[in-house]
Amino acid sequence: MNRILKSREMLLAIAIVVLIGGVATRFPDFASPLSLAQAFNDTSILIILALAQMSVILTRSIDLSTAANLCFTGMAVAMLNAAHPELPVAVIILVALLWGLALGAFNGLLVWKIGIPPIVVTLGTLTIYRGLTFVLSGGAWVNADKMSASFINFQRQSLVGIPVLSWIALLVIALSYIFLRYTKTGRDVYAVGVNPTAAVYTGIDVGRTKFIAFCISGLISGLAGYLWISRYVIASVEVANGYELNVIAACVIGGISIAGGVGSVAGAVMGALFLGLIGLALPVINVSPFWQLAISGAAILLAIVLNARSEKVAGRIILKKAQSA
């Protein structure tokens, strides 16, 4: 399994290099360190959302409410900032984390305690969270002129030459890696994904593991809410509408199996980078936005075909159950 995973990630890394190299043949500046660092910064929010989504997908679940959570939390902290501009950014971030965590925990509780399928739960809460955003804001926007300078500028500050937003993405990447590789719960996440029944028989609480995954997803979605609002300096009901699909697409391109149990941090990060780079590269080489959508879609399908092929190599065959028994 590891070898295939590695080769799958290698494939993705090659695809990213080819993409950058291809664009650079016509626009050499695209491959400059500064431009690449900028591209990473532009993709940071997608990367952290993809990592959050990955924890959920690994447990054979899915979180469709991630963008709605982002929007609701973003609106909440934007309004808080507008009403109390004196509050330090640390408090804003803490509120965003807790607000997002609460929304994620709500998803998780419905999955764990009531046993509703995750896709149904989060389809419902997607609508609820967007609706609550409207209720909270009364449909009004929070514009840049209502946000405090520290609220807006926090992520743009440079630390050792790198913007804070990129540092946050790097931190989330590191924490995700540590969580999945070095903690018991992280291992349980994989076990629950590959075989939930065997996990139960091994004494792992499958529902609680899924709950934790949803909490992580909520926590990071909340953080992404603040980052998104302060990046694009506008909070509205429409923020990140449909963005959950980009997040899931990044995971799929990154080789995270929708069937659970298979996927790595490197894969999710590169999946998000690949999607982000396509979005950045195509305007540079004068491809219309409509083509961008089609090309992103084609990348998703290509990734699925490649994943399906590598699973075949692993020896997945019909009647596997009958054979292994």
Add this chain to the structure above:
Amino acid sequence: MAFVLPPFFCIIMNTPAATAEHKPILELAGISKSFPGVRALHGVNLSLYPGQVTALIGENGAGKSTLVKILTGIYQPDEGKILLHGQQVSFSSAQDAFHRGITAIHQETVLFDDLTVAENIWLGHAPKKAFGLIDWPAMNAKAREVLGRMHAGHIAPEMPLRGLSIANKHLVAVARAMSIDAQVVVMDEPTAALSSKEINELYELIGLLKSQGKAILFISHKFDEIYKIADRFTVFRDGELVGAGLINATPQNAIVKMMVGRAVDRIFPKRQASKGAAVLQVDDLSHPTEFEGLSFNLHAGEILGFYGLIGAGRTEAMKALFGLTRSSRGTITLDGKLLQMRSAEDAINAGIVYVPEERGNQGIAAGLPIFMNISLPSLSRTSKNGVLQLKEELALARAYTQRLDLRAASLSQDVATLSGGNQQKVVIAKWLAMKPKVIILDEPTKGIDIGSKAAVHEFMAQLVGEGMAVIMVSSEIPEILGMSDRVVVMREGLVTADFENKDLTAETLVRAAAGIAA
């Protein structure tokens, strides 16, 4: 569709001698099949004769499953010929093989639980009305007719399959074969999950199929049933044909010798049972629907066998002991401490572990490497300050797999790539690493080869020698008699007997399990 009699129906073929010169329905000649790095089959031959049962015998990994997959069109052979009624054919897909009259019944039936019996029988070739719409009344009527022919009239065509027992699902699978007038029926360990009563019903069904001139390929690990129902045998070893012939003319030892390439005495390990103190006391344990009033004591250094027919409530009782299902009444006391179990985690922490019956579904986490499967419940011990230590996990896995003589190229390989016997060793190793007080083994040797079976038995003897207490649920009487110190017999959710295994006979056990007075 009328039920067409096969052309050779005029000859009643009950004795192999009468048909020895008869043409086989299906012949495989010089079949080879390789997978990357593995040669699964090498130039094997197999002939299936009308009205005869051919037993395919071999240890796990001998190539039986590959052969079945070639027969049923799932794999295509690299070399060799398939002749159907003397005509060379190739099966391009499972559907192709099915429509040419080759069907297979698997150990765990491959049917659709949420469809009705009739839909399962007629899926893909349902009777149609105008505009290609399914003719439901005709489909149900024809299903009833086919089931009736098989003396399975008790199965209603309208029933959803989910409600049926495994034995009845087998009947539906056979009915599906009969619905297209299948000529060849492959049975891949069909009795593995059946009780003895159900097995007898299956034998009757096989007799019926024989009398209708079907050719049957029967795969089994159990010699008693092979000798009971097979006419011919074919033995594979390491992907090669090592012997074939008439079963009556061949003694059991000769076949075993062919299988393993050496003579093996199927004896159970001898051991001095030095019974220690009572470890586990179960008193009046009851479940709302599955079992009632279960009471027994388990001592250190003891193997307690649980015998009964399928559905007697044994597995359900074990699940309650392991905290997977809640009991409605009664107590479980371990080392003098009353246990309150809410989940398997509680049972594991208390020192009770459970090797489940369905290895693939409940036992292994296919997709994770061997060592992660083994360390999964031990992670809190192998980690330091909440940080997992892969080295420790590997060391743990290495220690226990060596003890169990697990054969794998690397502990980092996916557990799914192992044979059934080695997968079972992984599950057992996982629990031994927890150093339990009580280990429950539910059908520990079901569907694994003789070599692995002996290894598991040997190992159980070692465990009790070290003072562990073992509960073994088994439906195999020789295993129960060979391994247990005491035997609890259950029937319809109640304990009907609790025997010391001294001069205990198979007959006594069967009587107790079936509720027949002595």
